[in-house]
Amino acid sequence: MPDETAPAAEEREFLRWFAERGAVLSPSVALASFAGMGRGMQALEALPEDALLFAVPRAMLLGTRTSALPRLALAEDARRRGDGMDIDDDEAQPGTWQHLHRQGWAQLLLVMLWERFRASERGQAACAAFDAGADWGAYFGILPKHFDTPMFWSDAELAELKGTAIVEKIGKEEAHETYEKDIFPYIQSHAALFLGSLAAEQPDAVPALLQEFYSEPLFHMMASAVLSRSFHVRKPEPGQQPGAEGAEGMVRPGDRGVELAAPADEDEEGENGDESELHIDSDSDSDADADEAENIDDVCMVPMADMLNARFETDNARVFYHLDKLEMRTTRAIEKGEQLWNTYGDPPNCDLARRYGHVDEPNGADVVELPILRVVDAILALEGAADQAERRTSLLSRVEWSVAEGLDEVHALTYLFAPSSEPPHAPEPAKASSSELRAAAASVAEELLVHTRLLLLDDAAYEKVQAKGKLPNARIEAREPAAGKTLGVAEVLLKAIDLRLAEYPTSEQEDSARLYGAAGQQAEQGMSANLRAALVVRLGEKRILIDNARVLTAAHEASLKIAAAPAKGSKRKGAETAGASKKARK
Ligand SMILES: C[S@@+](CC[C@H](N)C(=O)[O-])C[C@H]1O[C@@H](n2cnc3c(N)ncnc32)[C@H](O)[C@@H]1O
Numbered sequence: 087m088p089d090e091t092a093p094a095a096e097e098r099e100f101l102r103w104f105a106e107r108g109a110v111l112s113p114s115v116a117l118a119s120f121a122g123m124g125r126g127m128q129a130l131e132a133l134p135e136d137a138l139l140f141a142v143p144r145a146m147l148l149g150t151r152t153s154a155l156p157r158l159a160l161a162e163d164a165r166r167r168g169d170g171m172d173i174d175d176d177e178a179q180p181g182t183w184q185h186l187h188r189q190g191w192a193q194l195l196l197v198m199l200w201e202r203f204r205a206s207e208r209g210q211a212a213c214a215a216f217d218a219g220a221d222w223g224a225y226f227g228i229l230p231k232h233f234d235t236p237m238f239w240s241d242a243e244l245a246e247l248k249g250t251a252i253v254e255k256i257g258k259e260e261a262h263e264t265y266e267k268d269i270f271p272y273i274q275s276h277a278a279l280f281l282g283s284l285a286a287e288q289p290d291a292v293p294a295l296l297q298e299f300y301s302e303p304l305f306h307m308m309a310s311a312v313l314s315r316s317f318h319v320r321k322p323e324p325g326q327q328p329g330a331e332g333a334e335g336m337v338r339p340g341d342r343g344v345e346l347a348a349p350a351d352e353d354e355e356g357e358n359g360d361e362s363e364l365h366i367d368s369d370s371d372s373d374a375d376a377d378e379a380e381n382i383d384d385v386c387m388v389p390m391a392d393m394l395n396a397r398f399e400t401d402n403a404r405v406f407y408h409l410d411k412l413e414m415r416t417t418r419a420i421e422k423g424e425q426l427w428n429t430y431g432d433p434p435n436c437d438l439a440r441r442y443g444h445v446d447e448p449n450g451a452d453v454v455e456l457p458i459l460r461v462v463d464a465i466l467a468l469e470g471a472a473d474q475a476e477r478r479t480s481l482l483s484r485v486e487w488s489v490a491e492g493l494d495e496v497h498a499l500t501y502l503f504a505p506s507s508e509p510p511h512a513p514e515p516a517k518a519s520s521s522e523l524r525a526a527a528a529s530v531a532e533e534l535l536v537h538t539r540l541l542l543l544d545d546a547a548y549e550k551v552q553a554k555g556k557l558p559n560a561r562i563e564a565r566e567p568a569a570g571k572t573l574g575v576a577e578v579l580l581k582a583i584d585l586r587l588a589e590y591p592t593s594e595q596e597d598s599a600r601l602y603g604a605a606g607q608q609a610e611q612g613m614s615a616n617l618r619a620a621l622v623v624r625l626g627e628k629r630i631l632i633d634n635a636r637v638l639t640a641a642h643e644a645s646l647k648i649a650a651a652p653a654k655g656s657k658r659k660g661a662e663t664a665g666a667s668k669k670a671r672k
Contacts, residue, residue, distance in 0.1 A: 096227040097125075103224030104390060110141045117393055120425060122615070123444070124230065126395040127403075127426040132419070139403055139414040139426060140390050147319060147412070148225065149386025153197040154218035155279075159183035162279055181275060187382065189268050191312055194385055196269065198308040200280060202226050203299040212282030225389045233310040234443030237261075239616055246620035249590030250627055251455045251496075252436050265305050273300045314442045315392035318384045322409045388412060394428035398446040401429035435623045444615075445622040448511035453498040454627035456531075456586055458485055461538050464581035469571050477569060484541055484548065491555075497534040499634050502526040505626075510602035513633045523640035527562050530579075530637060535560035538575045538582075542566035562638070563645040572649075576642035583631045583638070590624055594632060597625040 097117060104111060114137070118128040127139065150156050163182045164170050178184030186192040203209040204216075205223030236244060236256050247253050273296060277285040281295050288295070391405055391414055403426045406413045420426065430438070434453040435445040462481045471477040489495050503513035503526060518526070539558045540551065544567050551557060558564070565574040587594075595604070601621050603609040613621075 096224075100224045100228045100389075104146075107146050107220065108143045109146055109390065110138075111390070112137070112139050115139050115426060118425075120395065123395045125228075125393055127393055129420045129422055129424050129426060132422045133416050135416055135418050137416045137420070139416065141411050141413045142388060142390055143411045144319075144322075147386045147388050148198070148201065148222050149319075150193050150197055150383045151321065151386070153201055154216060155197050155200045156183065156193065158216060158218070158279055159276070162276060181272065183272075186268060186272060189264065191309065191382065191385065192264065192268050192272075193382065194312060194316075195305060195308050196272065198311070198387075199273075199300055199304060202304075202308075203280065204282075206299070208284065209282065209299070212284040212287075215283065222387075222389070225387070229311055229315075231307075233307070233314070234615060234619075235310055235314070236440055236443075236616075237306065237310060243614075243616045243620065246617060247623065250436055250620075250624050252440050252623065255436075255440055261306060261309060262302070265302050269305055270296075270300065270302075311387070312385065315387060316385050317388045317391060317405070319386055319388065319407070319412065320381075320384050390414070391428070394426055396428050396430040396442075398432055398449050398451060400427045402427050404428065435619075435626050439619045439623050443619070445619045447509075447622055448505035448507065449626060450501060450504050452505075452626040452630060453500055454586070454630045455496045456499055456534065456582060456631075457496045458489075458494070458534075458537055458541075460582045460585050461534075461541060461578060463585055464578045465541060465568065465573065467585070468573055468578060468581055469569055471569060481541055487552065488537060488540055488557075491557075493537050493540075493557075494533060497531050497537065499531055499534070499630050500529075501630055502529050502633050502637050505629065510598045512598070513629060518636065520640060523637050524644075526637045527641050530562055530634060530641075532560040534579070535562055535564075535575055538578055539564050539566060542568040542573055542575065542578065544568065562641040563648055565645055565649055574642055574645040574649075576638040576645055580635055580638045580642060583635045587628060587631055590628060592624075594625065594628040597621050597628065601625060 101111070101117075114129060114131050114133055115127050116130055117125050120126045145152060160183055163178075163184065164172075167173075173184065175184045175187045178187070183193070186196070201222050204213045204218060205221040205226055210221070232238070236247065236252055237258055244253055273280045277292055277296070280300060281292065284295060285292055388405070391412065394403060394414070402418050402420055402424070403414055403416050405428070406415055414426075414428075416426070430442065432451045433441070434451050435449045436453070438449070439445050462478065462485065465481060466474055466478060469477065485495070501513055503515065503518065503522075505511045506514045515522070536557050536559070539561065540548070542564075543551065543558065547558075547566075562576050563574070565572050565577075598604065599607050600610045600613075601618070
C-alpha cells in the first residue's frame with residue numbers, strides 16, 4: 087500500500103522540474119510509495135485503456151544525444167589533435183571521446199557523472215562557460231542513493247547465491263577494470279572539462295574534487311542506475327511525422343553492466359526491461375549480435391518513465407514513441423488506487439535480482455542453467471568407463487564441435503508446470519498424472535535433448551551427423567549405445583540434474599521451509615531483503631530442476647518399456663519433437 091506521507095522535498099522538486107521543462111503529468115496519477123518497492127505510480131481515479139499517464143519531450147531524456155558533454159569532448163579532442171577535423175570512430179586514438187564509443191556504456195556513464203557535477207552547486211558556476219543548456223539536477227535528486235543489486239552485496243550475502251548463475255554475471259571485476267582503465271584516466275586527463283573552471287582556479291584541489299564527483303562508488307551507482315532504469319530510445323527516422331506512434335522501436339534498459347548493453351528489439355511499444363541472457367545463440371555469438379544491434383547512443387534515462395515498478399505478467403502501461411516525445415499510456419482499464427506497472431520484459435528472478443535488486447514471488451519466467459559439461463559429467467558417471475580421462479576428452483571434442491555448429495554450451499530449463507500463485511509457490515499439480523507428465527515432456531528444452539543425444543551416439547552415427555551436418559531429433563525417450571553401454575537421454579539428464587542440484591549447499595525443502603514454513607516449522611522471521619532474494623532465486627532454480635526431473639523420470643521409465651518391446655517401441659513417436667534444433671531444421 088502507498089504511504090500516506092507527503093512527498094519528500096526532492097520529489098516535489100522533481101515534479102516542479104518535470105512540468106517546467108515541458109513534460110506533462112496527468113492529474114489522474116501521482117507518484118506514491120509502495121512497500122518494499124520504493125516509489126511507483128498510482129491511479130488517483132479510474133482510467134480507461136490508452137489513457138495518457140505522462141508525456142516526456144525527447145530533449146528531457148538524459149543520454150549522449152541530449153547532453154552537451156559529447157560536443158564539448160569532441161571539440162577538445164579536435165583541439166588536441168590540432169586539425170579541427172571530424173574523424174571516424176575507427177580512427178580514434180585511445181584516451182579520446184570517440185575511442186570510448188567502443189567501451190560499452192562508458193560515454194553514457196561519463197555523461198551521467200558530468201551532468202551530476204554540472205547540476206551541483208559548485209558545478210553550476212564552474213560549468214557556466216560551457217553553454218550546456220538546462221541541467222538534470224532535479225532528476226538526479228530522486229535517483230536512488232543506494233542499490234540492492236548483488237553488485238553491492240556482502241561476501242556473506244553473495245555466498246547465499248552459490249549454485250546460481252548470478253555470481254559470475256555480476257561483473258564487479260569488469261566494472262572495476264573499466265573504471266580504472268578507461269573512465270578515470272579519461273576524466274583525469276580532461277580535468278578542465280570535468281571540473282570546469284575549478285580545475286584552473288583550484289589546481290591543488292583537483293584530486294580531491296575528482297574523488298568527490300567522479301569516484302568509483304559513484305561510477306558504480308550510475309552504472310546501476312543505467313542497468314535498472316535506462317531505456318532504449320531510437321533516434322527519430324528522417325521524414326517521420328510528429329506524433330507517429332511506435333516508429334522508433336521499443337525501449338528497455340541496457341544490460342551487462344558497463345561492458346555491453348542488450349540489443350534492441352523491433353517493437354512499437356516500450357518495455358522497461360530486456361530479455362534474459364539465456365537465449366538460443368551461444369554467449370559469444372550473442373555478444374557479437376548485441377554489439378551489432380545496439381547503438382549505445384540509444385540507451386538513455388527517461389525521467390518519470392523509470393518511476394514505474396514491474397511484476398511478472400502484471401504490466402498495465404507501456405511507453406509509446408513519437409517524433410518529439412515519449413508517452414506512457416495505459417494498456418487496459420485501471421481502477422482508482424491501482425498501481426501502474428510497466429514491464430521490464432518479465433526476466434527470470436536471477437536477472438531481476440542482478441539488474442534490479444528484487445525478485446518476483448512466484449516468477450513463472452524463471453530459468454535454471456544446465457551447462458552441457460554437467461551432461462558430460464553425468465554420462466561419465468553413468469558409464470563408469472575404465473579410462474575416464476580418454477572418454478571425457480572424446481565427449482569434450484563433441485561438445486566443441488556442436489558448440490561451433492551453434493548449439494548452446496549452457497541450456498536453460500524452465501518450469502514445465504507453472505508455480506502456484508499461493509505460497510510456497512511450488513509447481514502445480516504436485517502429483518501429475520502420467521498423461522500430464524507425457525504432455526509436459528514436449529516442453530523439455532529441445533536443444534538440450536538434441537545435445538545430449540548427440541553425445542550419446544556411437545562413433546559411426548556421430549560421424550554421419552558430422553558428415554551430413556544434420557543433428558539427431560530431440561527424442562526424450564531415445565536410448566543410444568554410447569561407448570558400448572546403452573544410455574537413455576532422459577536417464578542422463580536425470581543424472582545431470584542430480585549433479586546440478588548438488589551444487590547448491592541447501593536443499594529445496596530447506597529453502598522452502600525458511601521462506602514459507604513447513605509442517606511444524608514457521609517461516610524464518612526478520613530475513614533481510616537480500617537474503618530473501620537469494621533464497622527465492624535458488625529455490626526457483628531447484629524447483630525447475632525437480633520439476634524437469636519428474637517429467638524425465640516418467641520419460642526414462644517409458645524409454646525402458648519401449649526398449650523392452652522394440653517392435654512396438656520403434657513405431658512410437660509420441661514424445662519425439664521433430665526437427666528440434668536449428669541445425670536439424672537446416
Ligand atoms: C525503474 S525503477 C522503478 C522506480 C523505483 N521503485 C524508485 O523508487 O525509483 C526499478 C526499481 O524499482 C524497484 N522495483 C520495481 N519493481 C519492483 C517489485 N515488483 N518489487 C520490489 N521492487 C521493485 C527495484 O528496486 C528496481 O530496481
